[in-house]
Amino acid sequence: MKINLINPNTCIGMTEKIASSAKSVALATTDIIASSPTHGPESIESAFDEVIASAALLDVIRQGEEQKVDAHIIACFGDPALDAAREIATVPVIGIAGAAFQLASLVSYRFGIVTTMTRTLPASEHLLQRYGYQHFCSGARATDIAVLDLEDTSEDIYLELKNECEKSIQIDGAEAIVLGCAGMSDLAARLAEELQVPVIDGVSAAVKLAESLYQLGLNTCKIGQYGLPLNKAFHGRYQHWGSSKKQ
Amino acid sequence: MKINLINPNTCIGMTEKIASSAKSVALATTDIIASSPTHGPESIESAFDEVIASAALLDVIRQGEEQKVDAHIIACFGDPALDAAREIATVPVIGIAGAAFQLASLVSYRFGIVTTMTRTLPASEHLLQRYGYQHFCSGARATDIAVLDLEDTSEDIYLELKNECEKSIQIDGAEAIVLGCAGMSDLAARLAEELQVPVIDGVSAAVKLAESLYQLGLNTCKIGQYGLPLNKAFHGRYQHWGSSKKQ
Amino acid sequence: MKINLINPNTCIGMTEKIASSAKSVALATTDIIASSPTHGPESIESAFDEVIASAALLDVIRQGEEQKVDAHIIACFGDPALDAAREIATVPVIGIAGAAFQLASLVSYRFGIVTTMTRTLPASEHLLQRYGYQHFCSGARATDIAVLDLEDTSEDIYLELKNECEKSIQIDGAEAIVLGCAGMSDLAARLAEELQVPVIDGVSAAVKLAESLYQLGLNTCKIGQYGLPLNKAFHGRYQHWGSSKKQ
Amino acid sequence: MKINLINPNTCIGMTEKIASSAKSVALATTDIIASSPTHGPESIESAFDEVIASAALLDVIRQGEEQKVDAHIIACFGDPALDAAREIATVPVIGIAGAAFQLASLVSYRFGIVTTMTRTLPASEHLLQRYGYQHFCSGARATDIAVLDLEDTSEDIYLELKNECEKSIQIDGAEAIVLGCAGMSDLAARLAEELQVPVIDGVSAAVKLAESLYQLGLNTCKIGQYGLPLNKAFHGRYQHWGSSKKQ
Amino acid sequence: MKINLINPNTCIGMTEKIASSAKSVALATTDIIASSPTHGPESIESAFDEVIASAALLDVIRQGEEQKVDAHIIACFGDPALDAAREIATVPVIGIAGAAFQLASLVSYRFGIVTTMTRTLPASEHLLQRYGYQHFCSGARATDIAVLDLEDTSEDIYLELKNECEKSIQIDGAEAIVLGCAGMSDLAARLAEELQVPVIDGVSAAVKLAESLYQLGLNTCKIGQYGLPLNKAFHGRYQHWGSSKKQ
Amino acid sequence: MKINLINPNTCIGMTEKIASSAKSVALATTDIIASSPTHGPESIESAFDEVIASAALLDVIRQGEEQKVDAHIIACFGDPALDAAREIATVPVIGIAGAAFQLASLVSYRFGIVTTMTRTLPASEHLLQRYGYQHFCSGARATDIAVLDLEDTSEDIYLELKNECEKSIQIDGAEAIVLGCAGMSDLAARLAEELQVPVIDGVSAAVKLAESLYQLGLNTCKIGQYGLPLNKAFHGRYQHWGSSKKQ
Structure with missing residues (x-):
């Protein structure tokens, strides 16, 4: 199968890093196509950054569709533009935060989230609420490491x-750690070994879930909320969405 | 005071309609500047449309900031890009859905929402959850009138x-109606008269709340979650956000 | 318009104080009639005080109705007797706690409440739950200043x-302060200046919301839960409610 | 033990009816003193009625305290003034709605509430939420029988x-019926026999809970939220509360 | 009446202790039959222990049914096998945790739970959620006293x-203490006297509730969720359940 | 890898059916060992059946541990004994209901559950609540087909x-169907083809999740809530658990 692994920011180093993480866990028959948008911010650390990156990453979803991929992964912990991507894609779209929560809940009673900037904490809260995992989470902690400093x-x-991570385990009672940024994926293995609790990297988790759906023949229901958007005129820099939205 | 009233889609007719609604309820000292983005979709009826319109409307927030407005109103019932707009603006930003819920809860025990397309109903649910108004709402109903058909x-x-609306009142037990689209604002008065319950148009509601904040000297807290985004590089069609994000 | 601004306790100093706060923010065309009940407690600091004051303040609602006011404001942070008042009034009734929560949520990600006695904290919790604003609140703090000591x-x-307030901001992460007692309304401006975050006084907030509803022609739905109570016999000291409840 | 069984409205017939129900289930050693306020409405069917009755019933709590009763029961399905009564009483205070929910949850998976007027339904919802029994309730239904018509x-x-009741069982899936008005207590036995599901009358339930607390030596914690109210001046028709609030 | 008081573990000392507690509060006409399973763990301190004890205690329910008891009490704070027991019993089944929560909520604004091992804390959380008492609870605390060490x-x-318990009161704000283990029932009286707040032992609470249901003639609804299980084959060590499940 | 696929009831036909379903989706390198307990009920259709089956299936977990499997799957839609199994196992344990909910939420906005007997519906509700998927579920429907009739x-x-299933889609708005019984796993493919929405069989879903965890090297955190139970004496038919609980 072919997976369109999208880094929604424009930092090439991060795209390469997540490609490497994804490949290290993918099945031999899985082809990882790592990509990032031409447009948008170098990192996503605010609601503003996320709105811009969301619009930009939809172009990469379309690219993937043209390349006939079998699944898309949005590799930013805010799971930006997930619903929109599901609407325009014909194959499953998975966000790394949701993927990480799912697997973390299978191997721990409560997991902690360790992320980058303090101001991204509300994003974690919203995701936990959206996916219904609040009661599985012992708390989210920020390191105040800027996303690009992870390079x-x-x-x-x-x-x-x-x-x-140690504070999350010892103070908050976390029994597993969910890494709150795609840019931390290369550190998961070492952390797991040294912390002696499961450490979940959303990129890897999403790859396995994408493969799972593929092998089960499960695809996004295209009738209803994730149906193709109605055709309509788009203006200016979004003109290209006006007529060829459908595959 | 000056209010930047933003129609996030590119349909000029709708921009004119909401300008007229806003002006009809504004104080004499309030200057309504109605605007819409150059870029983006003609109407917002899916998560996809909303993501594109969100990125586009941030440019209009910046325009308003340059014109030294005293408040911004995002006049689309999904309250798109509200957090992002609050981050880049130096003055309050109000969404019409939140505004409508607030005033509706002051004049009824339970309000109903009547909106456009069935597939926008989840957006209403998310907004009710985000703002905590689920228990004030007797249900959301779709008319399946396309946004542009309201023209x-x-x-x-x-x-x-x-x-x-009548079904909402008689079957669901609504005691007030919240109109679920900015494009319905011209119909609120007639509906109120014929239905004999309060009918709340979010555009008008938002204008009064913007005036209220202004008169009380209340402005968005710019320390914390709504602080200015960190400066960083933006690429391609979003390059203009790279250096002059701050006012 | 005419607003019946009700201090539900019998402390004249507090009635004067809130009248002054209300007038300082009201439009030139708004007439503030400050009043308080003849009967009841000098301050409201327990559920017991609130029950007595609730019955007493309904007489003041009726007085206002006889004076043909356009809105009533219940200026006690517990929003006592709000539903009952809406039933017997023909015009909108606004509580200051609900009003403060609404405006605070427009200018901050999370607000803190700072109130008087520790034992009034559950009242704040109930109000946050009733109005659905729990997730907007970073916590309620008591000063253990008695209500009358605010005089x-x-x-x-x-x-x-x-x-x-500083603890609320620094420890709890509040980005705005909601003052938890009508008797603090004269201190809002100084606090806002010194704390450098929005400080919301419910009295002022309620005045602006009352004006907003008036200008939009929105009135309480009198069919349904807020319909006039059924006529029935009342005995003893409540005999006066027996026949002239309706306007 | 002595129980102060309070009918918060002034309808003597109802006081007699609940006295009879209570006596029929009380232990031989339990003395039921049925009483009702001198003041207030003849029945409670709106928030307005409830606010007036709440203030009035507190006098009956005090009377009971003077008679050295061992528990108070507030025999109106809205559990009016429960917190206030707990503050001024030195012995337990039990509301019949809460009591009914507790016993109903012990004998059924889901119970239904069958009550009087449609407009009292929100009171049931609030009580379910307050006590945390929403998920035990299959729904509340109104008969639109006026309270006094139960005489x-x-x-x-x-x-x-x-x-x-039959609709509640057959359509909503209720496995037990909670009667939503003290005035229905005389009908519980016949309903139970004919419906063949448990039928819970809150008056009887509250009597057994009061006896249970008494036999276990459990009394309201008077430190904290249910501590005696602070002494303060009361004016006008509530002057009598000014100095002798404490027993 | 006859009550089948079941200690679900096999520790005879604990069975005797709870029998003594139960008898000390039971009415003269109540016959307490204390029993425990022949099979299973000596104490219940993990989900594993609870699953084994749950299967074992159902035999004791059947024994009680054969002895024609009028109620069963499951005297382990996890309320194990409560639903299953209600299915196979023809008379009410009460768990001591639920019983304790009910009575605690009648005499305090917030109660604290003080229990044995840290790892049983999630069981308390699940019970609070199941019964809807989360908001009545100021928190659960573990002593890390092993269950058998209570002997x-x-x-x-x-x-x-x-x-x-003192930490629960002073730090968490508990106004009553719920003892989180049947093995603590002999300490309730001394704790109550020394702590000066209500201390609720679930065993005593359950006895009073069982008597209450009996005196009111309330029995489990046997139509619906608590109906008798369908007859079917059982194999191996559970063969005895195969044909005589019904009484 | 080796997966211990446990049918918790004693119906051999069902064990064979789920083995076949599991094998049809497993990777070539995955070895499915299908097993069922020697003891217990032939099908699970009540809380009673579930309690007995729960105790019985733990023996099969131990068997799997002795066979050095890499994961256990509990193939009954109630996910019985999941926490207990995680405590005694050294490798991940997955329930088929939780697994189905996770994958269903990735391919639909709302999924419906279609299950066997009406009286198992509460089990579905509890599972949705436990896992936090209530808002992803459009409702659960019973067919009243007995579990063994699926043979x-x-x-x-x-x-x-x-x-x-069609009612779930057309009336409730389901966009995917979760099959509510392991015994339906052989029908998933045909249903998916005829209904044209994703149909999720929990057995298949659990196999893919088990493989995912294995490939990512993620294992249950054995410190904390899922740590090995304390060693203690077990009596009678559970004596074998007394000393060799640890692997």
């Missing part, structure tokens, strides 16, 4: 992250 | 809408 | 209150 | 009530 | 328990 | 089931 592979960054 | 001023359209 | 204009009282 | 012992009234 | 009557154990 | 492969049974 820095220094030990300091790792230790800050690990330190916050 | 059609024929009696038929009016009667279909009125018919659904 | 004391000493710097000490002010500083105690300010101190609790 | 009428005609077969018609009984059949109307029985008919609504 | 030890040393002062140390008592003081550890009392210490945690 | 009957006649067209009638299929058509009854299909008919209820």
Whole structure:
């Protein structure tokens, strides 16, 4: 199968990192196509960044559709534009936050989220509410590491992250850690080994769920809420959505 | 005061209609500047439309900021991009759905929502949940009138809408009607008179709330979740957000 | 328009204070009639006080109806007797707690409540639940200043209150402060200036909402839950309600 | 033990009826003192009626305290003034709605409420929410029998009530019926026999709970939320509360 | 009446202890038959223990049915197998946790739970959620006293328990204490005297509720969810359930 | 990897059926060991059946542990004994209801559940609440086909089931169907083809999730709530649990 793994920001380093994480867990028969939008912010750390990146990533969904992929993964912990993507895609679309919550709930009584900037914490709360996982979560903690600083592979960054994970386990009672940023996916294995609790990287989780749906022949229901949007005129920089939205 | 009244779709007729509704209820000292984005869809009827319109309307927020307006109103019933707009604006931003819910709850025990397409109903549910008004709502009903068909001023359209309002009152127990589309604002007065219950148009409601905040000197807290986004690089068609995001 | 601004306790100083706050924010065309019941407690600090004051304030609602006011405001943070007042009034009735929550949610991600006695905290919880604003609230804090001690204009009282507001902001993460007692309305402006976050006084908020409803021609739906009570016999000290309940 | 069984309205027939129901289930050692306020409405069918009756019934609580009763029961399905009564009483206070919900949940998976007027339905909803029994309730149904018409012992009234109980069982899936008015207590036994499901009369339920608390030596915690109200001045017709509130 | 008081674990000391507690509060006409299963764990401190004890205690329910008891009490704070027991019993079945919550909510604004092992805390959370009492609970605290160590009557154990109760009152704001283990029932009276707040032992509470139901003639609705299970084959060590499930 | 696929009832036909379903979707490298307990009921259709089957299935978990399996699947829609199984297992344990909800939420806006007997509907409600998927579910419907009648492969049974699925889609608005019994797993493919919406069989879903966890190296956190139960004495028919609980 072919998976369109979308990094919704424009940071190439992060696209490469998640591609590598995804490939390391994918089945031999799974082809990971990592991509990112041409347009938009270099990182997503506010509602503003997310709105811009959301519009930009829909172009990458369409690209994937043209390439006849079998699933799309939106690899940003806010699961931006998930409903919109499901509308325009003909194959399943999975967000990494939702994917991580699902698998975390299978291996722990309560999981903690450890993320980047303090101001992204409400995004975690909204996602937990949207997916109904509030009672599985012992709390979300911010490291105040900026998303792009995760590109820095220094030990300091790792230790800050690990330190916050330890607080989540010892103070909040987390029995598993959900990493709150796609840019942390390369650190999951080391953290798991050193923390001795399950550490869930949403990118890897989403890849396995995409493969699961594919093998079961399950696809998004295209009648109802995720049906194709009505055709209509789009103006200016979105003119290209005006007539060829449907595949 | 100056209010930036934003129609997030590109349909000029609707922009004119809401301008007229807003002006008819504004104080003499309130200056309504009605505007709409250059880019984006002609109407908003799906999550996809909303994501595109959200990115587009942020440009209009910035325009308003440059014109030194005292408040912004996002005049689409989904309250798209509300958090993002609050981050980049220096003055209050009000969504018409939230505004309508607030005033409706002051004059009725339970209100009903009557909206356009069936597939926009989940948007109403999400808004009720976001704002905490689920228990004030007797239910949302769709007329399956397309947004642009509201431009059609024929009696038929009016009667279909009125018919659904009557069901909301008689079957669901609504004691007030919240109109679920900015494009219905011109019909509120007639409906109120014929239905004999309060009919709340979010555009008018938002204008009064904007004036209220202004007169009380209340402005968005710019420390915390609605602080200005961090400066960062934006690429491609969003390059203009890269350096001058702050006012 | 004429607003019947009701202080439900019998403390004249507080009635004067809220009248002054209300007048300072009202439109030139708004006439504020401040009043308080002849009967009942000097302050409301327990469920017991509230029950007595509730019965007493309904007489003041009737007085206002006889004076043909256009709205009633119940200026006690517990919003006592709100539903009962809406039943016997022919014009909108607004509680100051609900009004404060509404405006606070427009200018902050999360607001804190700072109130008087610890034992009034459950009242705040009930109101947040009733109105659906729990998730907008970062917590309620008590100063243990007795309601009548707010009549004391000493710097000490002010500083105690300010101190609790600071804890609400710094510890609980409040981005705006809702003042939990009508008797604090004269301190809102100074607090806002010194705390540098929005400070919402419910009295002022309710005045603007009453004006908003009036200008929009919105009135309580009198069919259904807020319909006039059935006529029936009342005995003893409530005999006067027996026959002239209807206007 | 002595129980102060309070009918909060002034209808003597109802006081006698509930006295009789209570006595029929009380232990031989339990003394039922049935009483009603001198003041207030003849029946409680709106929020307005309830506010007036609430203030009036507190005098009857005090009377009971002077008579050194061991528990108070508020025998109106809205459980009016329950918190206030707990504050001024030195012994337990039980509301009949809460009592009925508790016992109903012990003998059925889901119970239905069958009550008087349609407009009292929101009171049932609030009580279910307050006590946390929403998920035990299959729905509340109104008979639109006025409270005082329950004094009428005609077969018609009984059949109307029985008919609504049958709908609750057959349509809503109720496995037990909670009677939504103290004035129905004399009909519980016949309904139970004919409907063949448990029928819970709150008056009887409350008597057994009062006896249970008494036998276990459990009394209201008087430190905290149910502590005695602070002493303060009361004016006019409530002057008597000013100094002798404490027993 | 005859009550089948079931200790679901096999520790005879605990069976005797709860028998003594139950008898000390039962009416003279109530016959307490204390029993425990022949099979299963010596104490219940994990989900695993509870599953085994649940199957084992159903045999004791059947024994009670054969002895024609009038009610069954499941005397383990997890209320194990409550629904299953209600299905196979022809008379009411009461769990001690639910019973304790009910009476605690009648005498306090918020109660705290003080229990044994930390890992039983989720059981308390589930019970609060199941019964709808979350908002009545100020929190659950574990003493990490093993269940069987409660058989030890040393002062140390008592003081550890009392210490945690004091934290519940002073830190969490509990106004009453619910004891989270049947094995603590002998300590309730001393704790109540020393802590000066109501202390609720679920065993005693359940006895009074069982007597209440009996005196009111209320029995489990045997149509619907608590109807007798369908007859079917059972194999191996559960073969005895195969044909004589019905009484 | 080796999966211990447990049918918790003793019906061999059902064990074979789910084995076949599981094998049809498993990877080539996955070894499915289908098993069922020696003890217990032939089908699970009440809380009573579930309690007995729960105790019985734990023996099969232990068997699987001795066979060094890599995951256990509990193939009954009530997810019986899930927490207990996680405590005694050293590898992940997955319930088919939770698994089905997770995948269904990835391919539909709202899913419906179609199950066997009416009296199992509360079990579905509890599971939705436990896992937080209530808002993803458009409702649960019962066919009143007994579990063992699913062994009957006649067209009638299929058509009854299909008919209820169609109601779920057309009346309740389901966009996907979750099959509410392991015994329906052989019908999923035909239903999906004829209904034209995703049909999710929990057995297949659980197999893919088990494989996903295995490939990601994620295992149940054995510190905390799912830690091994404390060692203790077990009596009678559960004596074998007394000393060798740990692997």
